[in-house]
Amino acid sequence: MTLLPVPQLGNEITEAEVSEWFRPDGAEVVQGEPVVSISTTKMAIDLEAPASGKLRILIAEGDIAEVGTVLARIE
Amino acid sequence: MPKELLVDPSVSRAKTRLEGLDILVHAYDTPIDDEIAAHGADRLIEMLRHMLIIREFEGMLAAFKAQGMYREIAYTYKGPAHLSIGQEAAAVGSAFALDPDDHIFGSHRSHGEFLAKGLAAIARLPEARLADIMAAHDGGRLRDTVSTALGRDGRALAEDFLLFGFLAEIFMKANGFNGGMGGSMHAFFPPFGCYPNNAIVGASAGIATGAALRRRLVRDGGITVAHAGDGATGCGPVWEAMNFAAMGQYGRLWQDGGGRGLPVLFFFTNNFYAMGGQTSGETMAWDRLSRIGAGISPTGLHAETVDGANPLAVAEAVARKRRLLVTGDGPALLDVECYRLCGHSTTDANAYRTREEIKLWEDIDPIRRFAETLEAAGVLAPQQGEAMRQDVARRIAAVTRAVVDPRHAPPVDVAADPTRIGRLMFSNRHTTLPTDRAPGVGDPAASAALRGLARKARSGLTEAGEEMPPLRAITLRDGLAEAILHHMTHDERLVAWGEECREWGGAFGVYRGFSDILPHHRLFNSPISEAAIVAAAVGHAMEGGRSLVELMYADFIGRAGDEIFNQMAKWQAMSGGQMSLPVVLRASIGSKYGAQHSQDWTGLITHIPGLKVVYPATPYDAKGLMATALASEDPVVVFESQRLYDKVETFRPDGVPVDPYRIAFGTPEVKRAGRDVTILTIGPALYPALAAAAELSVAGIEVEVIDARTLVPFDYQPVLDSVARTGRFAIVTEASERGSFAQTAAATVARHGFAHLVAPPRVIGAPNWIVPGADMETTYFPQAIDIVDAVMADFFPDHRANRRGVRDWDELALARVGL
Numbered sequence: 001m002t003l004l005p006v007p008q009l010g011n012e013i014t015e016a017e018v019s020e021w022f023r024p025d026g027a028e029v030v031q032g033e034p035v036v037s038i039s040t041t042k043m044a045i046d047l048e049a050p051a052s053g054k055l056r057i058l059i060a061e062g063d064i065a066e067v068g069t070v071l072a073r074i075e
Numbered sequence: 076m077p078k079e080l081l082v083d084p085s086v087s088r089a090k091t092r093l094e095g096l097d098i099l100v101h102a103y104d105t106p107i108d109d110e111i112a113a114h115g116a117d118r119l120i121e122m123l124r125h126m127l128i129i130r131e132f133e134g135m136l137a138a139f140k141a142q143g144m145y146r147e148i149a150y151t152y153k154g155p156a157h158l159s160i161g162q163e164a165a166a167v168g169s170a171f172a173l174d175p176d177d178h179i180f181g182s183h184r185s186h187g188e189f190l191a192k193g194l195a196a197i198a199r200l201p202e203a204r205l206a207d208i209m210a211a212h213d214g215g216r217l218r219d220t221v222s223t224a225l226g227r228d229g230r231a232l233a234e235d236f237l238l239f240g241f242l243a244e245i246f247m248k249a250n251g252f253n254g255g256m257g258g259s260m261h262a263f264f265p266p267f268g269c270y271p272n273n274a275i276v277g278a279s280a281g282i283a284t285g286a287a288l289r290r291r292l293v294r295d296g297g298i299t300v301a302h303a304g305d306g307a308t309g310c311g312p313v314w315e316a317m318n319f320a321a322m323g324q325y326g327r328l329w330q331d332g333g334g335r336g337l338p339v340l341f342f343f344t345n346n347f348y349a350m351g352g353q354t355s356g357e358t359m360a361w362d363r364l365s366r367i368g369a370g371i372s373p374t375g376l377h378a379e380t381v382d383g384a385n386p387l388a389v390a391e392a393v394a395r396k397r398r399l400l401v402t403g404d405g406p407a408l409l410d411v412e413c414y415r416l417c418g419h420s421t422t423d424a425n426a427y428r429t430r431e432e433i434k435l436w437e438d439i440d441p442i443r444r445f446a447e448t449l450e451a452a453g454v455l456a457p458q459q460g461e462a463m464r465q466d467v468a469r470r471i472a473a474v475t476r477a478v479v480d481p482r483h484a485p486p487v488d489v490a491a492d493p494t495r496i497g498r499l500m501f502s503n504r505h506t507t508l509p510t511d512r513a514p515g516v517g518d519p520a521a522s523a524a525l526r527g528l529a530r531k532a533r534s535g536l537t538e539a540g541e542e543m544p545p546l547r548a549i550t551l552r553d554g555l556a557e558a559i560l561h562h563m564t565h566d567e568r569l570v571a572w573g574e575e576c577r578e579w580g581g582a583f584g585v586y587r588g589f590s591d592i593l594p595h596h597r598l599f600n601s602p603i604s605e606a607a608i609v610a611a612a613v614g615h616a617m618e619g620g621r622s623l624v625e626l627m628y629a630d631f632i633g634r635a636g637d638e639i640f641n642q643m644a645k646w647q648a649m650s651g652g653q654m655s656l657p658v659v660l661r662a663s664i665g666s667k668y669g670a671q672h673s674q675d676w677t678g679l680i681t682h683i684p685g686l687k688v689v690y691p692a693t694p695y696d697a698k699g700l701m702a703t704a705l706a707s708e709d710p711v712v713v714f715e716s717q718r719l720y721d722k723v724e725t726f727r728p729d730g731v732p733v734d735p736y737r738i739a740f741g742t743p744e745v746k747r748a749g750r751d752v753t754i755l756t757i758g759p760a761l762y763p764a765l766a767a768a769a770e771l772s773v774a775g776i777e778v779e780v781i782d783a784r785t786l787v788p789f790d791y792q793p794v795l796d797s798v799a800r801t802g803r804f805a806i807v808t809e810a811s812e813r814g815s816f817a818q819t820a821a822a823t824v825a826r827h828g829f830a831h832l833v834a835p836p837r838v839i840g841a842p843n844w845i846v847p848g849a850d851m852e853t854t855y856f857p858q859a860i861d862i863v864d865a866v867m868a869d870f871f872p873d874h875r876a877n878r879r880g881v882r883d884w885d886e887l888a889l890a891r892v893g894l
């Protein structure tokens with residue numbers, strides 16, 4: 001199992017919004033594939049699947065998560 | 076930036092060579108009989124007549140400048156006379172090939188182009204349309220004056236109308252085409268396709284480019300022509316404009332069906348000299364002007380060198396370029412070689428060229444040569460040319476006699492109405508937005524970024540009164556975005572561009588998500604060409620578009636100095652109030668990046684007459700003021716503080732309304748009430764002023780904080796009312812104090828609130844030195860403690876208070892050493 005956390009995005013940024021999941025919960029994803037877009041007030045970035053496997057979404061679109069929060073598990 | 080275009084190393088790194096371009100030089104060789112067969116002899120004779128009109132008209136101006144007398148008419152003309160004697164074939168040949176609805180934008184030396192275009196339009200337009208044009212201009216008054224003074228009708232009346240309206244404008248009379256506000260170098264009359272001439276060398280290039288953008292988008296089949304001299308090829312903004320007109324994205328990314336470039340013809344009237352500097356061989360690196368097109372785009376701008384001494388060679392080339400432009404293959408460039416037989420101006424002593432050189436070119440005087448060609452072809456009878464010249468001279472004399480007669484062309488009576496010119500600066504009109512969604516705009520719900528915006532809380536305060544983080548509540552950035560998005564989605568005329576403003580959403584993310592729903596031709600990334608960004612905005616607005624452009628940092632205003640100060644600010648007034656310029660220029664004021672990225676230059680912009688200036692400090696104000704700016708028919712500069720983009724709304728209990736609303740310009744707002752001191756703040760200075768007020772309140776001093784919100788216009792009354800109650804006035808700004816708007820406000824309040832003041836007004840601004848780096852900024856921009864220090868020292872000297880800020884300096888001593 002691999003975790004997908006909100007990365008550190010800069011020295012003044014503490015949280016980010018989950019803007020869009022590109023793949024639904026339960027989807028088979030491939031390592032390196034963009035799976036979610038998160039935004040801060042200044043920018044939006046896409047996060048890639050850290051491993052191949054089944055995507056288990058933990059934070060829903062529209063929710064705000066602090067840096068370090070696990071957004072999804074790859075099983 | 077766009078993901079559609081792959082930057083493929085295997086392509087870019089491949090060994091290859093760029094093939095040279097074939098540039099035609101003096102390729103024209105159509106036999107005159109073919110021209111006569113194609114156009115008819117009458118039209119060619121008409122060209123000759125138009126050249127004679129220009130020659131005589133300019134001869135008249137030259138005579139007034141030199142002798143104060145033309146054919147027994149005495150007149151003192153004090154203005155400029157940049158004549159084009161010897162260059163008439165370039166102007167007339169071009170106008171011959173253009174459609175009446177093509178639009179030319181001229182230079183300082185554009186009398187010939189104006190007359191040629193106007194005369195060609197009069198020759199081609201149906202008489203009924205000419206009658207409508209004359210009836211519509213100034214309620215038909217100019218037509219009536221001309222008809223009374225000169226007694227002709229039909230097309231002859233239209234020609235008299237053109238000559239009279241133009242000469243009256245050159246003499247800056249009240250009934251000149253632009254109400255006497257333009258003059259020789261700025262005259263224009265759009266109904267004949269004569270758009271503004273420009274006294275700034277090269278300035279028409281960017282404006283004509285923006286005008287061409289509008290023409291491409293409305294698909295009216297017309298083109299624009301940017302007239303410039305050879306000297307203008309040394310101007311950076313001209314290069315910026317040529318690139319802007321030829322950007323790769325038109326062909327590769329835009330889906331509007333308009334082809335691979337903008338329909339603009341860069342028409343360089345190459346007379347081999349600027350004023351005294353010789354271009355080829357001395358001041359420029361090119362040998363042939365037409366070569367420069369190759370530096371711009373793979374088409375080389377279809378550049379050619381043509382013989383500007385032969386109107387038919389020019390007409391043939393312009394007709395070919397025009398065909399390229401209307402099929403979407405613009406822009407194009409023509410290097411039209413000709414020679415200025417007269418001086419640059421009437422003070423030109425010809426020190427830079429020899430008598431022999433002038434003589435060589437006199438031998439190919441375009442008028443004499445064309446008359447000879449027509450005679451040799453048997454379509455112009457001997458003496459017919461001379462008879463035509465005399466007829467033209469009589470007509471110019473009659474028009475001139477009428478224009479110098481104040482009964483027909485009265486001067487602008489400023490004394491009778493001292494603020495008359497001032498009232499031309501702004502129309503103060505606003506557009507109403509269509510209620511329907513503009514075509515081609517996607518559904519905001521399809522954009523993750525825009526969905527995120529819709530989820531945010533409208534107020535920036537929690538129920539417990541705590542400030543919310545910017546991800547959770549509408550920020551100043553979002554307020555701007557909502558107003559802009561509403562206008563973008565409802566008004567098809569509005570087009571936005573700037574550096575990195577599409578996918579990136581602008582360097583500070585105001586447009587984030589917009590590219591998900593707006594097509595490229597409504598929102599696009601511009602090149603790093605601040606001059607072209609603003610000039611194109613001006614041209615786009617002149618043609619009926621509405622422009623929203625962005626300078627990433629206000630510090631880059633310098634790169635667009637002429638475009639902001641002379642073009643955007645002035646054309647409404649220089650048009651005599653006939654032209655609207657709905658341009659919104661956004662400029663962010665930076666922070667943390669030091670001396671060239673953090674300057675508050677509001678004082679520069681407010682100094683220039685003709686620009687409305689706003690500087691919102693709260694999300695509610697940002698949304699409402701931006702909406703007003705976008706609806707305004709007047710040009711507006713919107714300053715945005717980078718430090719405030721993440722500010723949430725803490726003043727309005729209900730937060731920022733979802734629905735659109737507008738805040739009228741000119742109304743400062745009391746953000747905190749108080750009885751002892753009035754503090755006016757500009758932009759982000761609001762927040763340290765409020766912090767200072769909170770501190771002073773503990774000491775029993777109640778400060779009224781007024782947020783200026785708008786700097787131009789500005790209603791002083793709420794400030795004076797406040798000062799009448801408090802008797803003490805300070806103003807806080809992040810601009811360097813010297814020459815700032817704050818100093819203007821302080822002086823004005825001192826004068827009009829004097830009776831109530833117990834102490835002189837105090838300006839608390841930034842010092843007159845560079846903005847230092849991030850860690851030193853608090854020593855530069857006024858902080859709450861600086862405000863407390865100043866209030867205590869200046870207004871309550873009897874209270875003992877320890878100074879805590881760094882501003883313990885002697886202003887007068889600093890001034891003595893230039894600080």
Ligand SMILES: Cc1ncc(C[n+]2csc(CCOP(=O)(O)OP(=O)(O)O)c2C)c(N)n1
Nearest residue numbers: 184274275276304305306307346348349350
């Ligand atoms: C930006 C700017 N710089 C300088 C001038 C002063 N000036 C007026 S005309 C001129 C020469 C322009 O040469 P060119 O573009 O070849 O036009 P020409 O006068 O030959 O028609 C100069 C330097 C100006 N009006 N604008």
Ligand SMILES: [Mg+2]
Nearest residue numbers: 304305348349
């Ligand atoms: Mg020149």
